[in-house]
Structures are given as structure tokens and as C-alpha cells.
Amino acid sequence: MAAPLTLLLIVAVTIRAVLFRSSLAELIPERVEVVSPLNAWKRVVEGLALLDLGVSPYAGDVFHETPLIIYFFHFVSDYAEIVFMMADALTAVALYLAVKDYNKTVFRKQKYALEAERYPLDCLELIRTPKEMYYIPLKVAMFYLLNPFTILSCVAKSTCGLNNAVIALFILCTVKGSSLMSAIFLALATYQSIYPLTLFAPALLYLLQRLYIPVNWQRSSFWLFTTQYTFMYLGSLCVMVCLSFFLLSSWDFLSSVYGFILSVPDLTPNIGLFWYFFAEMFEHFRLFFICVFQINVFFYTIPLSIKLKEHPIFLIFMQIAIISIFKSYPTVGDIALYMAFLPAWNHLYRFLRNIFLVSVVLLACSTLFPVLWHLWIYAGSANSNFYYAITLLFNVAQILLVSDYFYAYLRREHHLTHGLYLKRKDGSEATLVLK
């Protein structure tokens, strides 16, 4: 298995290296779909230039990276291309290892269930085979590395790639059962962009599951572990924030990074829902709608955790997808991360309802983004509504994709308990509905 992965890594790095040397390397970092005010490389360079001038990078409203990032790039800004390629490779390898480990767990569970004869007899079709699962980790790595979205993001040197790497490492550590590392990486991801906070719940659920601690409010072992994990998480988050404070000896970064993410003052167009909505918002409703839209991202965590408490990895996937759809400054790099998980849910394919439509819409939108951007910004023959319409469609497609996978997952679980071919009372073939 190592050989194909190596080959894949070599191919991916080659593609990126070629693109870095091509004329596209100047064009791509300007694309609003690829970079946002939060993670544009141009703004990192600006922050470094401000530091060199002796001005705090947070004195202005151009730089919104965290202090650790700016100190990181202070040393490696000359090797930025290598750093970003390595970050992509790291993400892919981490996802590869994580999915491999996860598949083993899934297979083992399935074996126990089969031995216990818990599955209905007609569900043998749904049983996953080692042969089918063998290539899934590689496919996940491939989906990440060769995804045009990831490549674009890497060539644009969007720091989104680094955030993805941190999240991938967090998933790897969680799957491997290392609660300390998991908490540290989760804290790092939260420190970078707040939203991964919602991944706390699935990580906790997974680690509990791994330690065979049932989620039971009466059990002290549950509370013990939860407190332990929370402390590790909050402790490392606290260390990072304090370290940032000592690096710059000011708290300016809090408002400039987190305030900027939460209050959405920069309305530069992107693929998300925020920019046009808040550009057209009535001033006295602004605060209300900002609250509504931000709460929306965090809102699904608890119900999803309850519904999917037996399936924390799928819960992680759902959370990452929701974050990347509803976050304030989304870029294609965020989408690439959750799309990398799609091969892991290959077995849901037979239950997906409108995957064809959704994939066609996603493809069409991806090509229409630059076209309509050109018409609006350069040709002047279209206006902002054109671009906005495409972002709307793109987000609807993403929502449909995610909810379709969620539906398929739930349906498969239902079939695994109730049998695949359900009959009505009168013996005729039944159809499943949500009620």
C-alpha cells in the first residue's frame, strides 16, 4: 500500500510544482473563490511587511492570521511553496492513516455483529467486504491530493491548507486514540479559525467509544474522561492564546482574528452566503442576522451528536461539511477537506438519491464562478447578482450533497437493523419514508 501512496504523493507534488512555475501562479492567488481575506497569502506577506516596518500587523485591517502563523512564516516565508505542498501531503497521509484505522474498526465491529447475528438475513448485500474497503484509504488520499480545489488552494498558498492539515492530524490522533494529541490539535484548529470547536463533540464520542465507556450521565468514568479531555483541550487552547499574547504583547489579535471571523466586516465576494447578504442588509437588522448566521454553524452540533453518537467519524464529516458551507469566509480549500471523505462512504452509494444532479450542479457552478466573475468585475456586462446567484446554487448543491449522504447513512443503518427488503402488512413491497 505504501508504494501507490508514494506514487500519488509524487504526482501531486509534481502537479503543484509545475503550477507554481507556470503563469497561473499569479492568477490563482487573486481568485476570490480560492482565497478569502482570512487566509490569502498576499495578506500574510503584508503582515510580515508590517512587522518589518515596526507596525503591529493587527494595527490595520488587512492581516487576520493568528500570531502563531505569522511567526511561523516569519521563519519559513522563503520556503512557502514547500511548506504548502508539505501541508497538503501531510493532510493526505494523515487522512489515509486515519481512514485505514477507521476501516479496521468498522470491519471489526461488523465482524462482531455478524458473529452475534445481529444483522437481518437479507442485509448481506450491505455487508462491507475487505476487498472493497482495501482501496478506500488510498482513494481518500487521492480525493484530497488530486482534487482541483485542493490544488488551486495550494497554488494560491492559502493558509487554508495548513488548517486542513491541523484538522487532518486531529482526526488521525482521535482515530488512533491519543486523547492528548487529539485535544492539542483540536485546540490548534480552534485557535486558527474558531469553527472547529464543534468537532469537540465527535472527538469526545469517538474516544469514549474507543475506551468502551458508554455515554451515560450516571457513570463516573464518563464524567472523568469528559473532564479530562475538556481540560486538555481548554488548557492547550489557553497556552496557545497566551503564547500569542506574549509574542506580540497585546490582545489586538483577538478582535482582529476572531472578531473579524464573527462580525464579518469584510464583504469581499466569496463562495459563501455571507458577503452579499450582509452587503445588502438593512443596518438595524445586521446584528440580528449575524447572530443567526453564526449560531447556525454551531447549532447542528448537539442534535447531530445525539443522532450519530454511535458513528462519530461520520459526525466529524458532517460537522466539517456544515462548517465549510456556513462559515463566514469559506474557500474551496474547505470544501476539499470534506470531499476527501466521500470515498469513505462509498458503500452508501446505493442509497444516494440525487448524487448525479448534485455533482453536475457543483461542476457547472465551479466553471461558472470565474466566468461570471469576469463578466461582473472586468467586462462590466453583468452585475453582482450573477455571481451571487451562482454562490447560492453552489451552496444549495453542497447542502443537498451533505443531506443526501446523511440520509443514505441513516437509511443504511435502518436497513441493517430492520432488513433490506421490507414488506408491508399486506405483503407487498414497502417503501421507506421519513415520518
Next chain:
Amino acid sequence: MAAHRCNIFMLVFVLCGLTYVLVRAEIEDTNHVKDAESVAVDIAPKANIGASLRSTKTEDQTQAAEEERQWEAETNPVDAPSDNKADHVHDTMQNLDSRPAPYVKDQTQEAAEEERQWEATEVKEADHVPDTMQTPDVPPPTPAKDQFQEELVIRPLHSGDIYASFQFRTMWDTDFLRGSKVSHYRLFPKSLGQVISKFSVRELHISFTQGYWRTMQWGQPFLPSPPGAELWVWFQDTVTDVDGAWKELTNVLSGIFCASLNFIDSTNTVQPSASFKPLGLGNVTDQRFLRYAVLPREIVCTENLTPWKKLLPCGSKAGLAVLMKSEKLFHSSFHSQALHFRPVCQDWKCKSTVWELRQTLNVVFDLHTSGQGKREWSLFKMFSRTLTEACPLASSSKVYVDVTDNPQGELFELSPTTPLLSQAVVLGDRRTYSVYDLTNQATFGQTRSLNMLLRWRAAESGDMLRPLLHGERYVAGYGLQTGEIHTLMYNNHPYRAFPVLLLDTVPWYLRLYIHTLTVTSKGRDNKPSYIHYQPSKDRLRPHLLEMLVQLPPNSVTEVTMQFERALLKWTEYTPDPNHGFYVGSSVISALVPSVVAMDTNSTRECPLFSSFFPCKEESSYFMRVYTEPLLVNLPTPDFSMPYNVICLTCTVVAVGYGSLYNLLTRTFQVEEPSPGLAKRLANIIRRLRGVPLL
């Protein structure tokens, strides 16, 4: 009906009130005039050929210093009198012997007049200087409280246009700083005086300009100003809440000048660290007390001129101000009115300070639109008025005509002629002026009115000396996403390099990237020796970039910087968003090597011992150049559809919420076919009848 009656009563009431106010104003006015007349009487002897000691004493310190220098120039006639203040026109009486005199028709009269002028000047200097030199310890007699001077400079431009520059100076001898409440105003405008004392202003400079000064065609203006409105204020160091005082002050000034100065807020106010130093006395250079703002979009028109004229002691009733007819002043290529308030020395020893209010108005009349293409200018043609008297309150009232390019009268003919000549070093160049003294009744001649006429003999005028420093600015790039600001600075000096301070204020919605800043001259990187950069904060403060760049001789230095155009909230756009957004002019401040110093093989008669080292005052002079303001387009949202956008986006969020909610709350169940409508109806009837259901 009742409402109508009510209205009529209201009208009558208002009318009564108005009448009362008018009558009161009339009374006050007459009082004021009486008051002023007494002052005029007081000053009258001096206004004469006035070599009296007392009159020279009343001059302020700068004047005294100048005169002293003049005296030196007379006794040691090597250095032309000069003034290191670029904006100060300097008058020195010169002996007409040193130059051919084609100005006067009658030779004998000329000789007599020459003699008289020469005598007069000499007497004046001779009287003045020994006194001031010999008795430095004796305190001078208490000077007249306030003074007023007015002058008009007319400079024919090489393009055929004509440049007229009015300057009015009111001195205010008061001490509003020490808490003494000033309630009595003589010459100084009360409306302004109250504002200045209320907000503890140390210096105030405000200008309203319509049009752009074309340096390459017109040369340097006496007082540069950027298009639109410019305001900069130094507050006293006793002011604690500078921002609050600034905010209130701008609003008050907005009311006084009927201008949109109330649009000055934190998003267009900066505190330059080096470009705007105090012009008056005082060594407070802590930039915390400085505020600078430009409104490049401000349209200047009659409603700004009228309040400005009202600040003059004579209003527009007498003196030079009668020329200010707005329909003529605004029918011009360039119009700039300014007001400068600063502390200056009272006497040459500078023991006490007085406050100087200098009101200036600069106009350039176009050859084709105002002059009908004929190179023939007169006061009447320019202003549709002639001069009949000086302002009675003015201690000096003069008209200067620049005749430097016309020493032999070969270029244009100036009538009526005047025997008085004055020479001054203005903006590093030695200029000669014909002087008309309006306080002298002889100036007005038989017709009791002065209408100067400049008639060109040659169709083309000679080459203009290129301004040594010149700036340009433009936006490069296309599309509405990014762009690049280019600032070009020309050093036209053939062999001297000099440093310039460049100040750029860019609004926050053009996000500048300082790392893209490049400064190149002659194809090579020219690293600024000092950079002060203050990045912008969205909706709070603009970008401020100040840097010190050395301009190599005879070169163009290009400063480029990339920016990104922000998408604003729909309420933040101007009513005409596709017109674009203005970015104020860059300010280039420099000490420019003087043209006089450049003149190494001078044809001028001067002793060799004096001309080896260039004199310090003359070797360079301060200059400020404003570049063009920029007009930048920003991407715009569709202003017609806030409701649609809110609805559509909320729908998408609701789709997401709905589908997840659906999956989260419901469970899978086998669908039981629901009976058809007919069957259900039948069952309802059967249930009512008590019959078993179908």
C-alpha cells in the same frame, strides 16, 4: 381657514423679527464702521509715504526683519532681498536707476518720481533702522491693536491665461489663551475669533479649491492647495480631547463656510508625522495635536465665497474685495480660496505674539473662455469691476503686476504705468513687480478708477522656466478587483538632488498592500530613508503613508503601490456609486534648491566676494505640491434588491436547516398507502351513520 390665518400671523411675526434683526445689524454695522474709522484715522499718517518711526514700529516682526534686510540690501546691494517663506510676497523699493525705465511716458516726470521714490525709501529705511538698532532695550511704543493689509498680485502666465492672487492679512492682538475672555473685536472677524478661542486652535489652515493647478503650464502658485476642501489644524497643547475638539470644530467651520466639512470624520482624518509642521510660531511638533483632512469631492461655489468675503473688515464693499464678483470668479479654470490662521511675532524682537489671519483667493482666468482668445487683460475684463479706492481700514493696499518677463516692455504693455517697482524672491525665483499703491490717490488718476490693462505685443511669450518639482498621480490596472496607484515625482533640477516628503492618504476601502510599495528612479530602486505607515481600519481610519525620498537630479521617481477594492455595504455607497470614489491628492513637501542659486554665471552685477557660497535663505525654499486627486471605481452590489437577497439567502439557509432538521427528527417508517379521497369521504359518512367502515 383657521390654518390660513395662523399662517398669516406666523408670516407677520417672522417679518417683524427679520426687520428687527436687520435694524439691529444696521446699527451695529454703523458702530463698527465708526470704530473702524477711528482706527483708520489712527493709522492714516503711516499710510502716507509714511517714513514715520511710529508706522514702522507698528509693522509686525516679519515685516521689520524684512525691512532690516532691505536696509542691508541697500547698503550692501549684493543680495536681493529675500524671504524664506515661500508664500510671502516681499516688497522692496528698488532704485529705478539700475534698470531701463520704459514704464513712464514722461521722462521728466519719471525722473522726478524716481527721485521721490528713492528718497522716500531711503528716508524710511534710514529712519527706521538706526532706531531699531540703537535702542533695542527701550520697549517700542504700544502698537496699534489690529491691522489689516490687502494686496493683489497679477501674474500673466505663459499659456496666455492670467493668474490673480488676493491676499488679505488681519492681525489680531489678543491673548485668548490665558483664559481672558475676548468680547471685543475690531478688525478680526468675530465669528472666527470665537471659534478659535473656544477650541484652543493654534493654527488653522483651510482651503476650498475648484479645479486643478496645472504646474507644468502655469508654474508654481503662491499658495498651493489641493482640489476640493483641505483643512488642517494644530491645537494648543492644553487640549485634552483633540478628537472631540476636531469633530466639533469641523462642524462649526462647516456652518461658517457653508461647506461639507461636516463630512470630515475619523475615516478621512490623519495625523501626518512630518509633512505638516506649524507655519507660525511655537515649537510644538507633537503630531497628537495635528489633524489633517481632505475632501476631494467638495464643490466650491458662491455659497462658500460669500461667508469668506464676510470675514474681511471691509467685506466686499471697498478695497480689493470689490473685484470678487462670483459670476466672474467661478467662470475660471482654477479657483481657490483659503484661510490661514497662525501666531506670528508682533515685533522684530518677537517678545509677544499676535494672531495673523491671512485670507487668500487665487484665480486663473482662461485665455479662451474668459479672454475670448485675445491676449488682452484688464481688471474689468477679469472681474467686471475696476478699483476705485482702498479699503479704508487697510494699512496697506497694493496691486502688484509681475513684469519679470517683460523688462523692456517688449512682451506686453501695461497701462496705466506706475513708477513703483518691487523685487522679491518668490518660490526661489527673483521676480520684479510693478506696484500700484491704492492708498495713494494719484494711483487712480483722473478717472478716479484704476483699470489696469495688459496688452500683448508678441503673440507668443517666451519659454517658461520649468518648475523644479512636479508631481503626478494615476491609477493603473483594469477591472474592479485590484489596482495600482502610481505617483510620479519630477525633479527638473539639472544637477541637484533633493529630498521630498510624500504624504498619501488613501481611504480604507482601497486596501493598500505596503509590501508592494516600490520606489524607482532612473530605473533603479530608490529606497526611502523614512517610512511612516499607518494601515487603515475598516470604517474607522484611512491609510496614511509618509516617506522621505531622495529625488536624483533631472529624474522621474515613480512610487507604485497595489490596492484591492473593497465591496461596501449598500448604504455606504454615495448616491452615484458608479461615478466612483475620490482619493485625495498626495502631498509632496520639499525644500527645493532655488533657481536663484542655480544661476551660477549670473549676469547680474554683483561683487565677486559675495557670490561664491550660495546664501542659505536663497539656496532652497519650501514648496508643497499637490497631485491630482484620484477617481476610483468600486464594485457595487445591486441596490434594487436588498429584499430579494435577504429572502433568497434565507431560503438557502432554510433549505439547509430544513433538510437536516427533517433527518434529525424523523425516523424511517414503512409507508402505508393512504386511502383515496373518495374512500375517506365515504368512511366519514359511514362513521356518522354508524355503519362499519370500508
